[in-house]
Every structure is written in C-alpha cells, then in structure tokens.
Amino acid sequence: MTGERCAARAHEDAVPIRAEHFQSPASTDSMGDAVLHIAVIGSGSAAMAAAIKAVERGARVTLIEHGTVGGTCVNVGCVPSKIMIRAAEIAHIRRHSPFDGGIDVNPPAIRRDVLLRQQQGQVDALRHAKYEHLLTEYPEITLLRGSARFLDARHLQVRLPSGDIQALAFDRCLIASGARPAIPPIPGLAGTPFWSSTEALESPQIPASLAIIGASVVALELAQAFARLGSRVTILARHTLLSREDPEVGRTLAKIFREEGITVSEHREVAAISYQGAHFVLDVGGQTLRTEHLLVAAGRTPNTGTLALDTVGVETDGHGAIRVDARLRTTQARIFAAGDCTDQPQFVYVAAASGTRAAINMTGGEATLDLRSMPAVIFTDPQVATVGLTEAQARANGLIPESRLLTLENVPRALANFETRGFIKMVAEAGTGRLLGVQAVTSQAGELIQTAALALHQNMSVQDLADQLFPYLTMVEGLKLAAQTFNKEVNRLSCCAG
Structure with a gap:
C-alpha cells in the first residue's frame, strides 16, 4: 500500500x-x-x-x-472453524485412509453436541x-x-x-x-433461515444436505468439514473455486472435493431462493436444487x-x-x-x-507494514498456501516470469504418507532467477509456506533455495525440490535432494 x-x-x-x-x-x-x-x-x-x-x-x-x-477470529471465525475442521479431519481418517488395507476401518459416530461443547x-x-x-x-x-x-x-x-x-x-x-x-441480493434469500458462517459453526446439528453459495476460503473450508461430518454438500460457485488464485489451485481442489463426494458446480448463478416445507429451494440456472440447509459464504x-x-x-x-x-x-x-x-x-x-x-x-513513531511477502493459508485438506505473485500477477506487474510445477509424487514425505494429491508451484523472474511467488496444494502447506515467505522477504533466488539444507522426509523439502527443477530433473536425483 x-x-x-x-x-x-x-x-x-x-x-x-x-x-x-x-x-x-x-x-x-x-x-x-x-x-x-x-x-x-x-x-x-x-x-x-x-x-x-x-x-x-x-x-x-x-x-x-x-x-x-x-x-x-476467536469468537466466530478462525478458532471455532479450525476446531471443527480438525474434528472433521479425524472423522475422515477414521473412515478412510491410505492405510486401510493394514489398519481396520472404524467408521465414527458423530456426536455434534459433544463436539460443539468442546469447540x-x-x-x-x-x-x-x-x-x-x-x-x-x-x-x-x-x-x-x-x-x-x-x-x-x-x-x-x-x-x-x-x-x-x-x-x-x-x-x-x-x-x-x-x-x-456479506449477504448477496438474491431474490427471496432474506426471507429464509439461511446460515452465515457464524450460524454454521454454532449449529447443533449436521444437516443431511447442505448447499453453499460461495467458492472462496470460508465456503471451501466449511464445505469439506460438513461433508466429512456427514452432510451431502453442494458448492455453488459463480466462477471457479478460488478464482483469484493460480488456476491450477482451483482445478486441483475441485478434483479432490469431487473425489470425496462433494458436488462442485462452477459457473452457476442462483437466481432465486425460497423456503418450503423445511427445505430451501434454489433456482440455479433454471434448475431446481432442494437442500435441508443453506450456507451463504460470499465474502465479508x-x-x-x-x-x-x-x-x-x-x-x-x-x-x-x-x-x-x-x-x-x-x-x-x-x-x-x-x-x-x-x-x-x-x-x-x-x-x-x-x-x-x-x-x-x-504515538509519534514511524512504522509501516510490508505485505509483499504476506503468506496466506486455506485450511482445506490438503491445505492451500500461497505467498508472493502468481504468474499472471507477475506479468501484470511488468515482470517476465518462469515457473515450475512439482507434483507430490516427487516429494519423498508425500510418498511415505501415501498422500500425493496436490503440487508445489514456484514462480521466478526469468534471467535472474529471483523468487517471485509460491503456490502449494499439499498436506501441511501452511507450515511450509513460511519458509517460502522468508525466502521471498530476503530476495532469494531459486538457486539460493536449491542450495539450502532441508531435513529429509519433511513436506518443506518440497520447496528445495521445486527450486531444483529450474535447473535439474528431480526424478533423476537420489534421495535427500542433495
């Protein structure tokens, strides 16, 4: 600013x-x-x-x-949502994991009243x-x-x-x-008992079906949480998921959500809403959607x-x-x-x-806030984490970017976890190799992104990152591997990305 x-x-x-x-x-x-x-x-x-x-x-x-x-944050935002998200993740792991062949599945019984008191x-x-x-x-x-x-x-x-x-x-x-x-001016919406994120987080029940209007952070975090706790969830997106991020982020998350049974409807406008017989009735592009509950998560x-x-x-x-x-x-x-x-x-x-x-x-001092290396995290599973510029943003700023996208099949920790959904993408300035940005869809992306933020803050190049020591079998090692892809074929390296 x-x-x-x-x-x-x-x-x-x-x-x-x-x-x-x-x-x-x-x-x-x-x-x-x-x-x-x-x-x-x-x-x-x-x-x-x-x-x-x-x-x-x-x-x-x-x-x-x-x-x-x-x-x-503490009352109706970050804290209660992350508690609910973590509970939903535990429920998901008990129901399904990559190790089900060797560990017996134990489908969980969801006691929302107990979870809500804990939250x-x-x-x-x-x-x-x-x-x-x-x-x-x-x-x-x-x-x-x-x-x-x-x-x-x-x-x-x-x-x-x-x-x-x-x-x-x-x-x-x-x-x-x-x-x-924010409440969008959709005809009929105001006269219905819809949820904002506040009511959703405080709800004593997990509805059988839930439609969500929105496709950004709050919408996606709560969509996955409710789905994992037992709701049939439909996401209604005006554009694509996370449309302001690198396109690969939204595409990857949409694929993962669909694999988990979440209906993702992109490029859909809700024309009207009514509440009939204890159900919401949505007119979505001329088609009718009935749902037990409706969450509006269209920004703030x-x-x-x-x-x-x-x-x-x-x-x-x-x-x-x-x-x-x-x-x-x-x-x-x-x-x-x-x-x-x-x-x-x-x-x-x-x-x-x-x-x-x-x-x-x-009080008489001089202080400014530099947001150029501000990291951001979305607590879906896998998490989404970003810092700096996307390719499109770099070009808009008059820079000439080059990028590399590392799939998680190339990250040893992801292989050890049997969890290779997602990627790490690194954007650099062509010619100088100066790091411009990182976008990651991975397990623990929120933990690894701070390393990228520090590298960005220090004006490091991708070669500087590639030359650093990263502990083996950590997700953050994926940053080193992504940096190495600018000059090497990582699938031809031995372990530890030396």
Missing part, C-alpha cells in the same frame, strides 16, 4: 504530527504532563494489539465494544486468556460498552447499552470495527456504515472499506484504521500487525 491512495488528503491532514500535538484534555501522568488519549473502536485482534502497544508507549486507551470482546469451551478459554484477562492486566485500557459514531475529528458519540449517549473526546482514534458476512463486508465517517472526511472504497496508507492513516490526520474494516487483506495476523504499527504511528 502506498500514500498515493491518499493523494487527495486535505492540506491540514498532510501536516506531520509532532509531539506537541499529543495532548489529552482529560488525563495527566505522575509528573503532571498530559497523556495522549487514544480511542479504539472494536476489541478484536487489531484493536487489542493497538491498545497494548499504545499503552506500552505511554498513552491511555478507551476501547469501545458493542458486542462480544475479542472480535471475529465452544476452547473458544471461551482463548477469549478469556487473550482478550478479557488481558484487559485486567492493563489498567491504562478502559473498556467502554457501546456503539460509536463520529461527531467530529476529536469526539465520538457512544450509545451505551442503557440507551444513554456519552460523548468521548480523543487525541487519536483507531477504527478497528472489523467485518461481517466492513463494519463501517454506522460510524458517520463522512462527518470527519474518512474515505472508503466502493465496498465500505476504509482507505489507509502505508502507515495506517485514513484521510483524516487524527484517525487511523486497521483490520478487516480497511482495504487491507482480511487476515487476523495482518490485522494484529496493522494495529501494532498504527499504535506506533499514533
């Missing part, structure tokens, strides 16, 4: 923020000096990371939250440990329950749970209000519509996402933003890193 997005910033907003501007109207330290007061809207990962860093740098913070402390218990424990308890450890952070909106560039209006209104003055403000599931919408951002000149894009520059500043000098409510990638680790850097900048 660059400051070019904020080229239209008013002259006043372009003035550097100096130390003498950091004055709080309501608080002083033990020496009688004014203490910077930062208001933070939200209490998720970006908000908490910012609040902690801000108080470490001498500020005091008011955290404003109208819902459950902790935001999306929610871990969610509650992590929320307490990482959010609620931490608030008691930092007396400089005050939690204010209520819904905030801007009055001007120095004041918020907070509607308390009682209905009363409280005005809150601030020196700096961080918007970290997160996002919510920033929670910015109620903040009165136009009052203070904070610009958003066409989807309501707040525009921020490399220092997390909005188009209002005193107001910063971080996390899923911004135009940055919607990942919890990006949100936390952004919150920390925003706090540094709000």
